[in-house]
Amino acid sequence: MLESLPADPAADHIVGLPSDLPPDLPPDHIVGLPPDLPPDPAADHIVGLAADLPADLPSDHIVDRAARRAAGVVKWTKYDSDVVPAWVAEHDLGQPPAVHERLRQLVDAGAYGYHDANESMVEAFCRWATRRHGWSPEDGLVRPTNNVVQGVWASVQAFTRPDQKIVLSDPVYYPFHELGPTTEREVVKWNLVRDDAGWHYDLDHLQALLEGDPSIRLLLLCHPQNPTGRVLTAAQLTRIVELAIEHDLIIVSDEIHYDLVHPGAVHVPTLTIPGAASCTIAVTSGIKTFAIGGLRCAVTVCGDERLHAVLAAIPDNLLTAPNRFGCEASIAAWDTGDAWVDDLRATLDTNRHRLVDRLHAELPEVGIHLPESTFLAWLDLSAFEPGDRPSTWLRALTGVACESGPKFGAGGDGHVRLNFGTSPEVLDEIIDRLVAGLAGT
Numbered sequence: 001m002l003e004s005l006p007a008d009p010a011a012d013h014i015v016g017l018p019s020d021l022p023p024d025l026p027p028d029h030i031v032g033l034p035p036d037l038p039p040d041p042a043a044d045h046i047v048g049l050a051a052d053l054p055a056d057l058p059s060d061h062i063v064d065r066a067a068r069r070a071a072g073v074v075k076w077t078k079y080d081s082d083v084v085p086a087w088v089a090e091h092d093l094g095q096p097p098a099v100h101e102r103l104r105q106l107v108d109a110g111a112y113g114y115h116d117a118n119e120s121m122v123e124a125f126c127r128w129a130t131r132r133h134g135w136s137p138e139d140g141l142v143r144p145t146n147n148v149v150q151g152v153w154a155s156v157q158a159f160t161r162p163d164q165k166i167v168l169s170d171p172v173y174y175p176f177h178e179l180g181p182t183t184e185r186e187v188v189k190w191n192l193v194r195d196d197a198g199w200h201y202d203l204d205h206l207q208a209l210l211e212g213d214p215s216i217r218l219l220l221l222c223h224p225q226n227p228t229g230r231v232l233t234a235a236q237l238t239r240i241v242e243l244a245i246e247h248d249l250i251i252v253s254d255e256i257h258y259d260l261v262h263p264g265a266v267h268v269p270t271l272t273i274p275g276a277a278s279c280t281i282a283v284t285s286g287i288k289t290f291a292i293g294g295l296r297c298a299v300t301v302c303g304d305e306r307l308h309a310v311l312a313a314i315p316d317n318l319l320t321a322p323n324r325f326g327c328e329a330s331i332a333a334w335d336t337g338d339a340w341v342d343d344l345r346a347t348l349d350t351n352r353h354r355l356v357d358r359l360h361a362e363l364p365e366v367g368i369h370l371p372e373s374t375f376l377a378w379l380d381l382s383a384f385e386p387g388d389r390p391s392t393w394l395r396a397l398t399g400v401a402c403e404s405g406p407k408f409g410a411g412g413d414g415h416v417r418l419n420f421g422t423s424p425e426v427l428d429e430i431i432d433r434l435v436a437g438l439a440g441t
């Protein structure tokens with residue numbers, strides 16, 4: 001979900017296209033696939049694509065700003081071209097080559113009809129989760145969905161009654177603040193706490209909340225955490241699962257950022273914790289790792305058959321399946337993307353150090369902790385008294401567009417979330433602008 005879309009994203013970038021349309025009208029149409037589209041998209045279509053991999057690694061990626069804008073990528077079109085965007089949670093570092101190749105094949109074939117790629121997508125997800133995370137979900141317990149947030153909302157509807165409460169930790173991915181009002185469930189806050197080492201979950205506080213209120217039924221975990229980048233350890237997850245079992249709590253574990261965890265931390269999927277299967281639903285997707293958010297494809301993974309049967313109460317017409325492009329892009333990315341993601345992680349690791357090192361040296365008034373995960377940094381600008389809309393204030397001063405901290409809930413005052421998932425050149429410009437605009441204010 002985006003904060004707000006530009007007034008008319010379609011306005012300019014489509015202009016002129018109709019005159020270029022080829023004169024291939026239905027009467028001339030020849031039924032058939034281009035020769036290079038394999039007959040069974042599920043079976044072999046990835047074979048061979050990975051051979052080209054080194055051609056387009058994230059570390060080589062050059063961000064062509066004009067091309068991003070012309071293509072209507074909202075990260076780059078929301079603000080004027082003199083603003084450098086670091087707001088929405090999407091990186092600029094491209095996709096594995098196999099994703100482009102597969103989508104091009106489908107476009108060349110005009111393959112826009114109904115599809116049966118869901119099952120292959122789920123199988124590719126399970127292979128990826130096993131290889132990358134030591135987590136082997138059973139495909140029968142994985143429900144293909146359009147997006148991650150849909151899986152969160154559906155879980156709240158399926159596993160709680162209106163008189164039961166949900167627990168949420170601020171600061172958090174801000175659309176989650178709509179969860180209570182839109183499902184008419186009361187929200188109990190288990191907010192992160194901050195000390196010199198950064199932001200943390202306080203598990204004693206969670207225990208006290210659960211002991212004090214038996215109507216709490218569901219905990220929404222953001223793991224790894226957006227916006228602080230905090231990664232829960234196996235020991236912390238084990239305690240959360242034990243508390244869940246003791247208090248008959250359902251855990252919904254949003255693991256959309258699971259691939260992008262930096263050296264020093266490890267992502268432990270909640271469903272790999274002993275006992276978690278009976279009380280956990282995990283939601284995730286490839287969209288953050290591979291920057292394919294517009295394609296809409298995700299999975300909701302139930303720990304066991306009982307949970308799966310309860311979630312089945314939400315009909316397919318509400319918890320909708322992904323489209324073919326989302327499935328095919330995800331399959332191609334998961335089945336060929338290992339080396340590409342390793343390179344992406346190395347690039348993001350370099351970027352996070354560059355950002356933190358430069359800010360510590362050149363703008364020591366900015367509070368920043370080295371993020372353990374994601375391409376998002378949580379900056380405390382309160383020393384500058386930025387007001388209630390810190391991102392608007394910062395944009396006017398520096399020409400860098402971030403997300404405003406107060407939208408993320410408690411702990412967000414005076415903060416902005418900055419996206420460092422971009423090329424070194426763009427990141428340096430972002431930091432240069434922050435330094436030029438804030439030094440001496």
Ligand SMILES: Cc1ncc(COP(=O)(O)O)c(C=O)c1O
Pocket residue numbers: 001089146147148149150173222226254256285287293298
């Ligand atoms: C924690 C978290 N969950 C969910 C999403 C959105 O995922 P989707 O677009 O698949 O609903 C985001 C996007 O930034 C996110 O950070």
